[in-house]
Amino acid sequence: MNSGLKFLSCILLLLFTIGRAQEKIVIGEKHALFSKILNENREIWIHFPKTYNDPTISPAKYPVIYLLDGEINFEYYTGMSDFLARPPYADIPECIVVGIKNTERTRDLTPTKSQKKSPVNPNLTLFSDSGGSENFVKFIQEELKPFVHKNYRTQDYTVLVGHSFGGLFAINTFLTHPEYFNAYVANDPSLWWDNKVMISRTKEYLEKNKQFPAKKSLYVSQADNEEQQKNWNSDMTQAIEEFKGIVEQNSSLHYKHSFFPGEVHGTVSYPANYEALKFIFKGFRTDIKQLAKNPGQLEADYRKLSDRTGTEFLPSETYLNTVVKFMKNNDFKETETYFINFKNKLYPKVK
Incomplete structure (x- = not known):
């Protein structure tokens, strides 16, 4: 082979190698959705099941999981949901996952305005931007859900997943708007918030309605924060245990509480979300x-x-x-x- 042919062969091989190297694994797509309710743009990340665009099968509809703190949870959660939905060992149906990225997290996920004073400066109110959860859930229900249902093939089954303040938001939504979702996941929820206002709301709900709505699922996880019991985690642990005691007296709800030894507040969501999905869709396999x-x-x-x-x-x-x-x-x-x-x-x- 002369030098000219060798050179051409090398160029073709290089182009082929570069072309192959540019192949990407894509786990979702991003959208900017302007919210009139919140008066701001919200970024959402959407993951599709592996069979969503499969031309060999009939177009299917899929349950939708709305995942709070999308920028933290989206990457691992989508892989987890795909893994749990793989045949022939599927524990859950294939699902569309909608990750919601934060803008003002405390504002959106807390149900009441904070009156808590700083322990080092009594003139400073902590979480001063709190108390906007009603607007945020209105955004999800009236703007985000219609957008998702209009543009994608969705089944009429939805799950709300949150951690910490997100777990507080999930439980508050369950109590105030139980019809909005079919299943709720609250991982190490901040039920200490506002002198345990969620505990009061839970008692009030049961006094008024006698029992929780039928055919709903609620999963609550609890981290092992033993080494931090002398700070705010102590209040969180006590509030979660109190909530558990109230809910477990009501047999109408498909409910599970899980304690994770060795997992702290910042790590509990990963194993808890795995268990929560299996619990919500128990009987699917x-x-x-x-x-x-x-x-x-x-x-x-x-x-x-x-x-x-x-x-x-x-x-x-x-x-x-x-x-x-x-x-x-x-x-x-x-x-x-x-x-x-x-x-x-x-x-x-x-x-």
Whole structure:
């Protein structure tokens, strides 16, 4: 090979290598949404399930998770939700995740105006920009949700996830607007806020309504802040325990409280969110091996989940393809035919 051809070959190889090196793994997209309610632009980050743009299956609709403190939680949470939704071991359905980036965090996530004075300067009020949660939840319900539902294929099932002040916000929303979401996650919530105002509101809610709304889920995690018990974490721990005692007396709510030894306030969200998703969608996972013996169990399991949540959940086309393949590979011919017919019934091919 002469020098000219060698040079050309090197250039082509370099261009090919650069082209391959530019391939990217994308976990979502960013949008700027102007809020008339808040009178400001809000940045939201949206993650799509792996099958969202899959041309080999019928276009599906997906539950939506609204994730507070998006700039902190979005990257790990989206990978976690995808992992939990992978067939054939899916514990949850595939979900769209909407991360909400903060502007004025204390303002948006706290329910009342702070009157707390600084311990070192009595003339200074701490958290002076607090008390705007009602406007913020109005933004989510009346502006953000309609935007998401209009532009993406969404199922009528939503989850609100928050940590610390975000957990306080989640519980306050659950008490004041329980119809806004189907499930609420509050990780190490700041229930110490404003002399434990959420404890008072919880008692008032039950005195007025007697029980919590049916077909809702509430998950509360608690960090192990033992080494910091002499500061504000002590108040937080006591308030969470008090809230737990009140809620656990009410049997109508799909509720779980989890304590995480060794996890502090700043780390508890990661393991808690994993457990929370499995708890909210408990009953979603089916045993593919058992379906070979009892194919009707799949429909029965999904009916049970749908009854508990008040939302119709169906086996995805992707999962049914996995089931059919399993039956074929293991020579369960009758069961294979059953699930082929079941899949065609749920997802008829457009001619």
